[in-house]
Amino acid sequence: MSLDAIAAPVADLLPDLVALRRDLHAHPELAFEERRTAGVAAQALRLLGLEVHEGLGGTGVVGTLRCGSGARSVGLRADMDALPMVELGRAAHASRTQGVHHGCGHDGHTSMLIGAARQLARTRRFDGTVHFIFQPAEEGKGGARAMIEDGLFERFPCDSVYALHNWPDLPLGTAQTRAGPIMAAADRFDIVLRGRGGHAAQPHHTPDAILAASQLVAQLHTIVSRRIDPGESAVLSVTRLEGGHSHNVLPAEVSITGTVRSFDLASQDRIEAALRTTVDGVALASGVQAEVRYVRYYPATLNTPEEAALALAAARAVGLQADMAPRAAFTSEDFAFMLQRRPGAYLWLGQGRADPGADGERPLHHPCYDFNDDALPLGVRWLCEVAERALDR
Numbered sequence: 001m002s003l004d005a006i007a008a009p010v011a012d013l014l015p016d017l018v019a020l021r022r023d024l025h026a027h028p029e030l031a032f033e034e035r036r037t038a039g040v041a042a043q044a045l046r047l048l049g050l051e052v053h054e055g056l057g058g059t060g061v062v063g064t065l066r067c068g069s070g071a072r073s074v075g076l077r078a079d080m081d082a083l084p085m086v087e088l089g090r091a092a093h094a095s096r097t098q099g100v101h102h103g104c105g106h107d108g109h110t111s112m113l114i115g116a117a118r119q120l121a122r123t124r125r126f127d128g129t130v131h132f133i134f135q136p137a138e139e140g141k142g143g144a145r146a147m148i149e150d151g152l153f154e155r156f157p158c159d160s161v162y163a164l165h166n167w168p169d170l171p172l173g174t175a176q177t178r179a180g181p182i183m184a185a186a187d188r189f190d191i192v193l194r195g196r197g198g199h200a201a202q203p204h205h206t207p208d209a210i211l212a213a214s215q216l217v218a219q220l221h222t223i224v225s226r227r228i229d230p231g232e233s234a235v236l237s238v239t240r241l242e243g244g245h246s247h248n249v250l251p252a253e254v255s256i257t258g259t260v261r262s263f264d265l266a267s268q269d270r271i272e273a274a275l276r277t278t279v280d281g282v283a284l285a286s287g288v289q290a291e292v293r294y295v296r297y298y299p300a301t302l303n304t305p306e307e308a309a310l311a312l313a314a315a316r317a318v319g320l321q322a323d324m325a326p327r328a329a330f331t332s333e334d335f336a337f338m339l340q341r342r343p344g345a346y347l348w349l350g351q352g353r354a355d356p357g358a359d360g361e362r363p364l365h366h367p368c369y370d371f372n373d374d375a376l377p378l379g380v381r382w383l384c385e386v387a388e389r390a391l392d393r
């Protein structure tokens with residue numbers, strides 16, 4: 001089906017949605033500071049006559065639309081936050097806030113969910129309740145968890161929940177999802193190694209924290225290759241190594257930071273345990289004191305099979321070329337917290353341009369990234385179709 005044919009049922013909504021998306025792009029807000037964005041969403045929902053609740057989990061907003069007498073309910077979720085980075089794109093709607101950039105397209109997600117509310121409020125081809133969930137702080141700060149802890153699913157019961165992310169790697173007009181893991185669990189580790197510090201020419205007087213750290217970095221990289229079943233996937237990356245200030249002083253302290261990504265709890269447990277014993281072993285052999293802080297900040301995003309099938313069928317029904325994704329991505333996503341509480345599915349919505357220009361399609365989090373407005377009607381159609389299917393129209 002042509003993109004125009006997919007967009008046709010919502011074509012009259014598009015000029016305003018594009019303007020809305022660009023306005024949000026020009027006024028990005030960081031995690032838990034999405035006051036203006038939340039206000040825009042809440043106002044749009046109120047104008048439709050929806051029941052609107054603000055301030056959930058900080059700046060979260062939920063709008064509720066009921067139709068018929070059905071007892072079933074579904075949650076559709078969008079994230080609202082931008083990234084702490086400088087935008088280098090030169091569009092007229094480029095960020096007006098220095099150092100804050102909608103580099104992940106959450107401006108597009110928010111606009112698509114507002115568009116879906118507008119469409120569902122006028123077509124009303126469902127029997128039950130739709131909760132439109134606008135969450136803060138997806139980028140590393142767990143806004144989804146904050147909303148859940150604030151009673152999201154008690155106050156707005158959802159039989160199932162759905163969300164999408166724009167996906168520059170997939171062409172516009174396509175979509176992918178999968179049953180089971182679709183995004184990875186994300187852990188962070190911070191290790192501090194302490195010697196006493198001393199003269200570089202007298203290494204026999206102090207444990208060498210620099211040498212211990214060097215050995216430790218190499219050892220940490222054997223955990224995935226030697227302790228994890230080769231059939232499973234995981235990543236461990238050391239991303240920061242800090243210590244020392246001078247050429248002739250052995251520093252008293254060296255710190256190491258990194259991330260671990262995995263898809264199942266068994267691998268995650270095994271990696272954390274192996275990391276701790278590896279640190280202890282290297283510390284013992286080197287004579288340094290070691291301290292480990294290991295934080296599991298996002299769980300794996302796990303789609304339930306039935307809802308993944310519904311998400312895929314909905315994508316196909318509106319005319320998207322949709323397939324089961326052959327593999328999960330190693331990036332992570334805090335919609336995972338919602339999927340820990342409710343059945344549901346997460347979809348990658350293609351937005352790659354046929355002609356991306358000389359520099360190619362900008363990936364997520366790139367300083368010149370800009371959400372592709374041509375994906376707006378596709379996301380709106382998918383969200384509406386999901387709600388209608390989940391609520392037995």
Ligand SMILES: [Zn+2]
Pocket residue numbers: 103104139364365
């Ligand atoms: Zn992101």
Ligand SMILES: [Zn+2]
Pocket residue numbers: 104105106138165
């Ligand atoms: Zn994102």
